[in-house]
Amino acid sequence: MGYHQPKIADFVIRSAFIVDGSGGPGFIGDVAVTDDRIVGIGDLSETTSGMERNGKNLVLSPGFIDVHTHDDRALLSTPTLDFKVSQGVTTVVTGNCGISLAPLSGQEIPPPLDLIATEPSQLFAKFSHYLEALDLEPPAVNTAALVGHSTLRIDSMQDLQRPASNNETNMMKQKLEKSLDAGAIGFSTGLAYQPASHASTEEVISLAKSLRSVKSVHTTHMRNEGNFIKDSLEETFQIGLEAEVPIVISHHKVGGKANFGRSKETLAMIDSARKRQPLTFDVYPYVASSTILGVKGLDSASKIIVTWSKKRPDLAGRDLSAIAKILDCPPKEAIKALSPAGAIYFMMDEDDVRRIISHPAAMIGSDGLPHDAHPHPRLWGTFPRVLGHYSRNTQLLTLEESVRRMTSLPATEFGLSGRGQIAVGNYADLVLFNSNTIIDQATFEKPTEKADGIELVMVNGRTTWENKKSTGSRPGKVVRRGDS
Structure with a gap:
């Protein structure tokens, strides 16, 4: 399957299962990138490149x-x-x-x-x-x-x-x-x-x-x-x-x-x-939702976790009911003692x-x-x-x-032209992931754990995430109304 086969490209991801974002069935193929754009999709065996990544057994999708x-x-x-x-x-x-x-x-x-x-x-x-x-x-x-x-x-x-x-x-x-x-x-x-x-x-x-x-x-x-x-x-x-x-x-x-x-x-x-x-x-x-802490959510939530408090930052991450016991007061009074503050509501x-x-x-x-x-x-x-x-x-x-x-x-x-689909001419915003292992690891107890299964992330043709860490690259652009 080949849509366009350039002779040369900056970067090629080969043999990936391409899920192009359209909702249509995925297919195995290659994707070529030059500068900030996708320049080739399909069988790119004739395309040479400065850098390559083997995408076999991985999914390649739009970012x-x-x-x-x-x-x-x-x-x-x-x-x-x-x-x-x-x-x-x-x-x-x-x-x-x-x-x-x-x-x-x-x-x-x-x-x-x-x-x-x-x-x-x-x-x-x-x-x-x-x-x-x-x-x-x-x-x-x-x-x-x-x-x-x-x-x-x-x-x-x-x-x-x-x-x-x-x-x-x-x-x-x-x-x-x-x-x-x-x-x-x-x-x-x-x-x-x-x-x-x-x-x-x-x-x-x-x-x-x-x-x-x-x-x-x-x-x-x-x-x-x-x-x-x-x-x-x-x-x-x-x-x-x-x-x-x-x-x-x-x-x-x-x-x-x-x-x-x-x-x-x-x-x-x-x-x-x-x-x-x-x-x-x-x-x-x-x-569970998350927003500012207030008495309005008391009756509708089965559990409330405080996410931050300007007055009592030491209590962030604790259950409101436990905080009320620590402060020896009803939950409504605890909210007043913590505010301004934020909370997670299980509702x-x-x-x-x-x-x-x-x-x-x-x-x-x-x-x-x-x-x-x-x-x-x-x-x-x-x-x-x-x-x-x-x-x-x-x-x-x-x-x-x-x-x-x-x-x-x-x-x-949202009118984000040139993004959201793997297509020749679109921006090279791409993510390569393992569909068999991808899963969130962040929990309500440990909310900042990194997810598993993300192999590579590319923004405007530059790699921002690889080998389970940030590359430090900052290629993001402001997408203004009417941009093409």
């Missing part, structure tokens, strides 16, 4: 695209991004859940923005400045960045505990449109959190309309993922229809024991909506997670928080967990379909 990250600051502070590259990720989408580092002038950092920034010097007054910082100091992965609604609110409003006025909404629109012109790929909301929880539906629709002319996407952490999830879905559909923009529902789940099984209902609603509007969602392969049912992952509109996103002292294991294990546990071990998805959810589907939905 994984993590559509839901909070890596905004980590891209600059820890640019080798081992927690992503080690699991085969080559592109990250930042600015999710309404929080981005730009556009925001230096000031005190309110929650939930404190999940990604701790001091004003880490903020950028203009979105173009943030992207330029990534251009100047490239990380190991490509970056596609969303503009956060909460960030826009904080930068445009004095009183955040109410809906925005027309003037304030117009101010946010101007900043959003400038950010889109600078290369932002879309707009995100985190309506479950303050300060965005005070925003009206009309405020969000007005802002989302700015996406229409530039054909960009709106991603949303909905107002509610528990008892009132039906209302939140209806609001989400309304925003997409009235703004006439594609919607990506962030980390779709049904939280709380009382809602176990309701994924049947929510997915039916999504299927119905997809008949009239562009709509997808992302999901992470775990029954979902495995059957719901499986049902959501198996839906054809599901993309994979880690939603990891890289600055947590004791992070959720999804930060290090999301993609190998899907491939090892849900694809190989439980056969929930085929290998080819699993890869599609991580590559061509997100590339299409």
Whole structure:
């Protein structure tokens, strides 16, 4: 099978089982790379190269695209991004859940923005400045960045505990449109959190309309993922229809024991909506979530692990119930004593997670928080967990379909031209892995363990991970809206 056979290339991976990201059946062949592009696929026995890698008995796929990250600051502070590259990720989408580092002038950092920034010097007054910082100091992965609604609110409003006025909404629109012109790929909301929880539906629709002319996407952490999830879905559909923009529902789940099984209902609603509007969602392969610590999650979670605490950093990694005993107080009082803080909430049912992952509109996103002292294991294990546990071990998805959810589907939905599929002319973002051994090793007890089975990762034609360690190479590019 040969699509194109160059006479010479910089690098050739030979005899691999190629899963090209399209969802079609895999095949054995070679892939040639020159500079940052794929230049040959198929039987390349006549192609000579400076470097070669034997891919026999290994899978070669497009690099994984993590559509839901909070890596905004980590891209600059820890640019080798081992927690992503080690699991085969080559592109990250930042600015999710309404929080981005730009556009925001230096000031005190309110929650939930404190999940990604701790001091004003880490903020950028203009979105173009943030992207330029990534251009100047490239990380190991490509970056596609969303503009956060909460960030826009904080930068445009004095009183955040109410809906925005027309003037304030117009101010946010101007900043959003400038950010889109600078290369932002879309707009995100985190309506479950303050300060965005005070925003009206009309405020969000007005802002989302700015996406229409530039054909960009709106991603949303909905107002509610528990008892009132039906209302939140209806609001989400309304925003997409009235703004006439594609919607990506962030980390779709049904939280709380009382809602176990309701994924049947929510997915039916999504299927119905997809008949009239562009709509997808992302999901992470775990029954526990992770966010800021608050009393709101007490009743819905069977267990809560504290991931960080500004007041008591020594208690990170412990169960909230154990901390309450140490502090000799009820859990609600312990939360006050720890806050500001973050936590892992065990609040979902495995059957719901499986049902959501198996839906054809599901993309994979880690939603990891890289600055947590004791992070959720999804930060290090999301993609190998899907491939090892849900694809190989439980056969929930085929290998080819699993890869599609991580590559061509997100590339299409987010407009990442030239990425997400092994094709001649596309960027050489590649991952070589052992489908028989790939598995996550990160656990809730030891959340920073590297995954098994990732043999080689390449970003824009340069190797970023090999022999179970980072190469130190940082070839990542900023993927701006409209890039080709």
